[in-house]
Amino acid sequence: MSNKLKAVIIVFVGLVLVGVGVIASILLIQRLQSSRAEVQQTGVVVKTTVVVVTRDLMLGDQIKPEDVNMVEIPVEFSPRNAVTKAEDAIGKFVKTDLIQGEMVLAHNLANPTNSNHDLSFVLSDEHILMAFPADDLMSRESIIQRGDIVDIFATFQQIVQQIPNTTTDTTTTNGTPQEPVMRTFTVDAFQKVSVTALVLEIIPEENNNPPIVGSTGQIIPAKIKIRAYLLALNPQDALVLKHLKDTGAEFDIVLRSPTSTAQFELTPVTEDYIIEFYGLEILP
Structure with missing residues (x-):
């Protein structure tokens, strides 16, 4: 085979390969453009x-x-x-x-007002929801509302062991023990308690008058009475509150400012505290 024929064959093969490459490139570009158009069209619609x-x-x-x-x-x-x-x-x-x-x-x-009474949304893993009776004056006047920050005062009686005064008490010299006595204490039992929800009693209209209907279609009762508060407490505080309630403590709820975060350092009040505070010592 002559050199001239070999050169012709090589040139022909080269042209064929170039043509195949061009055709493949065109097909690949068309496919990419088609896929991109489909993606853009899909993104706009969905x-x-x-x-x-x-x-x-x-x-x-x-x-x-x-x-x-x-x-x-x-x-x-x-x-x-x-x-x-x-x-x-x-x-x-x-x-x-x-x-x-x-x-x-x-x-x-x-929505805590729905039929499922969905109140657990306010509870963290460390808290439980406890119902607390609304029997104090603030409650009877319907002053406390959901979301308020309150303190709970408690007055209760407790048997305590007297500590003898070694400077004046002669009972310690003859070995006679002091008898336990019943004392009355007033303390700030709990501070910064958030009122999670209210248990309400709806009092109907008198004389069978039709109820008032609000702008949203909700029936507005003549009067609403607060029966109990629902408080989110840690279990130990709930036990203490239950013990005080079950042993006959008298409670009063006091309202705090919505922005109050202070922890008050208070002294429990007893008969001795009142006597000293007002200077009621009996002079000889």
Whole structure:
């Protein structure tokens, strides 16, 4: 085979390979463009609207209209149970802390006025919910409301062992022990207690008058009486409160400022404290 023929064959094979490469490149580019167009078309169509919070919310906070906003996101980023209507979130309470921009999920919302009495949303793992009777004057006047911060005062009697005064008491010299005595104490039993919810008694209208209907269609009773408070306490505090209640202690609830965080250092009040405080010692 002559050199001229070999050169012709090599040139022909080269042209064929170049042609195959060009055709393959064109087909690959067309396929990529087609796939990209499908992805863009799909991304535009599949979107959904969800509710997000506009500020940080803490456990037990009630969602107000200004606390939520509507945003559009790709449907694949929308989790199950995402709330898609603002009215489904407004007025509800959150069962967990939410940060600004976080989506609102239906299972993280609760309504304590519904038929399921869903009050557990305010409880952490370290707390239990305890009902406390509303028998004091503040309660009878319906002053305490849900979410208030209160202190619980208690007056009770307790048998105590007297400590002898070695400077004046002669009973210690003859070995006769001091007899236990019944003393009355008034103490600030618990401080900074949050009123989780109220147990209400609805008193109907007198003379069979028709009930008043509010603008939202809700029936407004003539009078509402507070029967009990629901308090979120740690188990040990709940036991102490139950013991005081079961042994006949008398309670009064006092209302704090909504921003109060102080821990008051108070002295329990007894008969001796009152005598010393008012200078009631009997002179010889």
